[in-house]
Amino acid sequence: xxxxxxxxxxxxxxxxxxxxxxxxxxxxxxxxxxxxxxxxxxxxxxxxxxxxxxxxxxxxxxxxxxxxxxxxxxxxxxxxxxxxxxxxxxxxxxxxxxxxxxxxxxxxxxxxxxxxxxxxxxxxxxxxxxxxxxxxxxxxxxxxxxxxxxxxxxxxxxxxxxxxxxxxxxxxxxxxxxxxxxxxxxxxxxxxxxxxxxxxxxxxxxxxxxxxxxxxxxxxxxxxxxxxxxxxxxxxxxxxxxxxxxxxxxxxxxxxxxxxxxxxxxxxxxxxxxxxxxxx
Numbered sequence: 001x002x003x004x005x006x007x008x009x010x011x012x013x014x015x016x017x018x019x020x021x022x023x024x025x026x027x028x029x030x031x032x033x034x035x036x037x038x039x040x041x042x043x044x045x046x047x048x049x050x051x052x053x054x055x056x057x058x059x060x061x062x063x064x065x066x067x068x069x070x071x072x073x074x075x076x077x078x079x080x081x082x083x084x085x086x087x088x089x090x091x092x093x094x095x096x097x098x099x100x101x102x103x104x105x106x107x108x109x110x111x112x113x114x115x116x117x118x119x120x121x122x123x124x125x126x127x128x129x130x131x132x133x134x135x136x137x138x139x140x141x142x143x144x145x146x147x148x149x150x151x152x153x154x155x156x157x158x159x160x161x162x163x164x165x166x167x168x169x170x171x172x173x174x175x176x177x178x179x180x181x182x183x184x185x186x187x188x189x190x191x192x193x194x195x196x197x198x199x200x201x202x203x204x205x206x207x208x209x210x211x212x213x214x215x216x217x218x219x220x221x222x223x224x225x226x227x228x229x230x231x232x233x234x235x236x237x238x239x240x241x242x243x244x245x246x247x248x249x250x251x252x253x254x255x256x257x258x259x260x261x262x263x264x265x266x267x268x269x270x271x272x273x274x275x276x277x278x279x280x
Contacts, residue, residue: 126150126179130172139172148264150176154215157260161199163214165222173219176262177227188223189235189263192216195254196241213238219260 126141126148138153157169165173180188192212199211216236223229246253 126176130175146266150262150264152260152262153255154258154260155255157219158215161205161211163205163211163218165218170222170226173222174227177223177229180223180229180264181227183264184230184233186264186266187233187235188229189237189265190216190219190223191237191239191261191263192219193239193243193257193259193261194241195244195257196248197254208240209238211238212240215260219262 130139130141130150138156140149140151142149142151152172156172157165159166180186192215194208194212196208199205199208201207205211205214213236216238220231220234220236224231224234241248241257244253244257245259246256248254248257
C-alpha cells in the first residue's frame with residue numbers, strides 16, 4: 001500500500017513538472033516576442049522622433065525664410081508706395097504743366113488769330129483807299145499771316161535812276177500813312193528793290209545797293225515829315241537787285257522788279273513780350 005502511494009505521488013510530481021516546463025516555455029516565448037515588439041516599437045519611435053525633429057527643423061527654417069521674405073516684401077511695398085507716390089506726383093505735375101502749356105498755346109493762338117483778323121481788316125482798308133486812281137499792277141496789297149505787304153511800282157514814286165520822291169508819290173504815300181497812323185502798334189519797314197541795270201554813279205549813289213537804300217530812306221522821310229508817322233516805328237532797308245520778281249531779261253520784267261515794298265508788322269518787342277507771358 002505504501003509502495004502504491006509512493007508511485008502515485010511520484011507520477012503526480014512528474015506530471016506537474018512537465019506542465020510547468022511547457023508553461024514556462026510558452027511564457028518565455030511570449031516574453032521574447034513582446035520584448036522584440038518593444039524593441040521594434042522603440043526603434044520606430046526613435047525613427048519617428050528623428051524624422052519629426054528634422055521636419056520641425058525644416059519648418060522652423062521655413063518660418064525664418066518666410067519671415068525674411070515678409071520683411072523684404074514689406075520693404076518692397078514701402079519702396080513701391082514711395083515710388084508710386086513720387087510717380088503719381090510727377091504725373092500730376094506733368095499733366096499740370098501740359099495743361100498750362102495747352103492754355104498758353106491756346107492763348108497764343110487766340111492772339112495770332114486776333115492779329116490775323118486785324119491784318120485782314122487792315123489789308124481790306126488799304127485796298128479800298130488805294131483802289132481809287134491806281135491800277136492793281138502798280139499797287140498790290142497782300143496779307144500773309146501776321147504781316148501786311150504793300151508793293152508800289154517805282155514809276156509811281158521815282159524817276160528812273162533817282163531816289164527823289166515825285167509829287168504823285170506823296171498822294172500814294174498819304175493814303176498809306178492814313179492807314180498806318182490808325183495802327184500805332186505796328187512797325188513799318190520800307191524796302192527798296194531795283195532791277196539789275198547798273199546806275200550811273202554819282203556822289204551819293206555808287207550802285208544798286210545805294211539806290212535801293214536811298215529810295216527806302218526817301219519814303220521813310222516822307223512818312224515821318226509829311227504825315228507825322230512816329231520815326232521809332234520806321235525801318236529802312238535796301239534789297240538791291242537780288243530778289244527779283246521776274247526775269248530781268250525783258251523790259252516788263254525789269255519794271256516789275258523795280259519796286260518799293262512797305263511792310264506792316266507787329267512790333268518785335270511786343271511780340272517777344274507776348275511770348276514771355278505766363279499763363280497762371
